[in-house]
Amino acid sequence: MTAEPAPVRQPRADHARRIADILRHQVHTGSFDDALPSEAELAAEFDASRNTVRNALTLLKEEGLIDRAPKLGTRVATRKLDHGLDTLLGLQETFSDRGTVRNEVRVAMRVGAPTAVARRLDLAPGEQVVYIERLRYLADLPLSLDLTYLAPDIGTALLDHDLEHTDIFVLIEQLAGQRLGHAELTLEAVSADAHTASILEVPASAALLMLERLTRLEDGRPVDLEYIRMRGDRITMRGSLARATPEWKVL
Amino acid sequence: MTAEPAPVRQPRADHARRIADILRHQVHTGSFDDALPSEAELAAEFDASRNTVRNALTLLKEEGLIDRAPKLGTRVATRKLDHGLDTLLGLQETFSDRGTVRNEVRVAMRVGAPTAVARRLDLAPGEQVVYIERLRYLADLPLSLDLTYLAPDIGTALLDHDLEHTDIFVLIEQLAGQRLGHAELTLEAVSADAHTASILEVPASAALLMLERLTRLEDGRPVDLEYIRMRGDRITMRGSLARATPEWKVL
The missing domain is CATH 3.40.1410.10 (Chorismate lyase-like)
Structure with a gap:
């Protein structure tokens, strides 16, 4: 390991998990009133592709934390x-x-x-x-x-x-x-x-x-x-x- | 609720859960060296039928905590x-x-x-x-x-x-x-x-x-x-x- 490691290429699923974890905590702590930022905004925020962002949101949807609908965007479903x-x-x-x-x-x-x-x-x-x-x-x-x-x-x-x-x-x-x-x-x-x-x-x-x-x-x-x-x-x-x-x- | 409530009939699955929880804790804390008591002993201990004890052991087996085999009896599989x-x-x-x-x-x-x-x-x-x-x-x-x-x-x-x-x-x-x-x-x-x-x-x-x-x-x-x-x-x-x-x- 050197002081300047070359960035390691991350498979998309790993990157999606990373994003999902940060968003999960934001949902828990009420950072989002109700609606989450758009896919484009999240992609910019996390320096990720739209597909990776979508994968992250799918993980949270499967946990029941968020709802997604084509016109309505992404919303908080339950706050634990x-x-x-x-x-x-x-x-x-x-x-x-x-x-x-x-x-x-x-x-x-x-x-x-x-x-x-x-x-x-x-x-x-x-x-x-x-x-x-x-x-x-x-x-x-x-x-x-x-x-x-x-x-x-x-x-x-x-x-x-x-x-x-x-x-x-x-x-x-x-x-x-x-x-x-x-x-x-x-x-x-x-x-x-x-x-x-x-x-x-x-x-x-x-x-x-x-x-x-x-x-x-x-x-x-x-x-x-x-x-x-x-x-x-x-x-x-x-x-x-x-x-x-x-x-x-x-x- | 009175001071002397009539014992409530418990479905077998409820009773099995009760037994499984007590055994789970005993497995965690090392109460059993390796082998668990026999079904008959457990039935006496918990004032339960052999079938109820078997159901309790099945729950713990599904969690991966114990192994069961016809001749060998019930053994601790993993201690967390x-x-x-x-x-x-x-x-x-x-x-x-x-x-x-x-x-x-x-x-x-x-x-x-x-x-x-x-x-x-x-x-x-x-x-x-x-x-x-x-x-x-x-x-x-x-x-x-x-x-x-x-x-x-x-x-x-x-x-x-x-x-x-x-x-x-x-x-x-x-x-x-x-x-x-x-x-x-x-x-x-x-x-x-x-x-x-x-x-x-x-x-x-x-x-x-x-x-x-x-x-x-x-x-x-x-x-x-x-x-x-x-x-x-x-x-x-x-x-x-x-x-x-x-x-x-x-x-």
Whole structure:
């Protein structure tokens, strides 16, 4: 590698991906009110051929981010919702300015805790936990399917409350009389199986964000274990990271 | 909703998903050395029928997490790699105990910055930036395809260095003579387009984790804008969250 490398010829598909990524971020952050610039403008902006620009727009159209029509040009189809990776918030808390979250409660019952669940909630294997399954909507479109295991004391009390319109985080804090503390989480991209796809109203194999999260009370007790599948076409996780470990995470 | 809800009958597919999610996490965290428990053991553990357990195992097999064979039983096929959501680390820094990361440098050149890139890197539109495209391997399997735009001073110096074996984060800190500070990022789940799928050696439409990240030096200057596609079947993002905003993030 030299200080003045010769420009490498890029196949058109590589260049289209590069353009699509930049446009994707601009769509997410609201850089375009509604209409995207014309193909000619984009070609000039990205120093690319019209064909390459068209390929980039096709990629974004396939993701459902933009619509294209011969006379109307290119328009933003959906703007994804930003969910926070910086602080622990429920869906309704997060989207309070975007509308009302409605939870369709599919299951709410006591079950014997499988060993792996018991271990994470600091319970004895087989001890009763409360299991709640919710399909969560914003603006009448499914956002996520949430499978939740709750510690028995808090879970049982929680069954008396309005699960359809209230975040479980908010209810836990009311019932426990203390704030939530920290959560440990993993995030993955998975393809929707056929059954899940039909529940979330997405095509089979659509990309989902899978969040697994164990949430603790301020005093450190684990009370809430969740498996959450979010529609990839509706949710973006947004956060920040520091190069050094921040002090509160060293604890 | 009453304090003693009648158990709701769950269709088998719902129950299978519940079991699959718990097993998925156990596979990730190494709860099973290699072999999973037998169908009969799992049926007892999850209070489910053998058919439901089989459906759960089929879901995990379709995700590529486990293998199943008539005589051999069920075995862990791949354990995903954990990438950190708590601190800002390069791939090689993250996986130093898992092997050597090799970067196939597909492109390394100066380009005029598209307006959106220039704005994020605090440059004038059209100003030259350095663009680097890398396909990153661990243990001879592709992990991610990274598209990187670098500030001109650091980017130009960086072209003289060993991009094939060194994380860009490490090179930036050497060249800038200061540590990296914070990064702002978004994470999405997207389906692989056909061209990207062939580069990452995954089936078309496979789920990918798409990371967009702007990284700043300790003094606050943005120097590194990346668009990273990670194979969903190989990477899990792992982190922790606090209910209250930690002090360093309020800044």
